Amino acid sequence: MPNQRLSVVVTRRLPDVVETRLKELFDVELRDDDTPMRREEIAEAMRRADVLVPTLTDEIDATLLAQAGSQLKLIANYGAGVDHIDVHSARQRGILVANTPGVVTDDTADMAMALMLAVTRQIPQGLAAMQSDTWRGWSPLAYLGTRIGGKRLGILGMGRIGQAVARRARAFGMQVHYHNRRRLRPEVEDALEATWWESLDQMVARMDVISINCPHTPSTFHLMNARRLKLLKPSAVIINTSRGEVIDENALTRGLRAGEIAGAGLDVFERGHDINPRLRELPNVVLLPHMGSATLEGRIEMGEKVILNIKTFADGHRPPDQVLPGML
Structure with a gap:
């Protein structure tokens, strides 16, 4: 989608520096408070966004993917693990999935x-x-x-x-x-x-x-x-x-x-x-409360990977961290 400012929905609060950069590059909707989106909110976001940026707290299953709008073409996960995303169903619907490996x-x-x-x-x-x-x-x-x-x-x-x-x-x-x-x-x-x-x-x-x-x-x-x-x-x-x-x-x-x-x-x-x-x-x-990756440096690097995946996709290329079903 070259030369088009993508519509991006982010499901959780991210570090300020990451949110600022997202706003500079994309037409982005950010989360106001640091709570998970309800399932209905995610479904609504998927009906209007070109790109969804979920985290491990969001269960993106086949039922939810069936409600996605035709314009949703990329799920740029904020995190390395993708077991909360039905990658097979996403691929069948022509939706790419990317993650942030190696950062944490x-x-x-x-x-x-x-x-x-x-x-x-x-x-x-x-x-x-x-x-x-x-x-x-x-x-x-x-x-x-x-x-x-x-x-x-x-x-x-x-x-x-x-x-x-x-x-x-x-x-x-x-x-x-x-x-x-x-x-x-x-x-x-x-x-x-x-x-x-x-x-x-x-x-x-x-x-x-x-x-x-x-x-x-x-x-x-x-x-x-x-x-x-x-x-x-x-x-x-x-x-x-x-x-x-x-x-x-x-x-x-x-x-x-x-x-x-x-x-x-x-x-x-x-x-x-x-x-x-x-x-x-x-x-x-x-x-411990799932804090293994909880460093400021790591969280910012995760955001940078998300941005790179979206930007590469926006330029008409395959995201560098695309996840394929055969990789799982």
């Missing part, structure tokens, strides 16, 4: 390490004692955790983020192991000093820490199911900064309550912000 790699990997340390070193317990003024001085047995140096880390999903976690873990002296759909090239394995396991079952049974870094797809739903969680050592810790649906959350909660799993650090949850109340009550769990 380091931020998410940092958070995985932060959760790992928080769980193994009892940081939340120490923080709670200080904030409640119940700490009565140092004791040799107080807040005893375990060191991560020398421990075996099993990474489930060795894409950009998994590899970034591996690099950080090596700096902490951890032994890096991984399971992936495809084995990494030998030179990449060597650089990461990583050991590949063809069998996920065999890997998880031998690890001290499991880090979930794979996307949510039909094949990864409940990949860490009740049977596989029971393979974990009682001293093992599981970290998830990827997608909550990869873990059977009820089975994880039972394992943690029973002492079959030592601890968990979770930034994502199976039912979004509807957290299992039993999970909240457990002392060996650290829960």
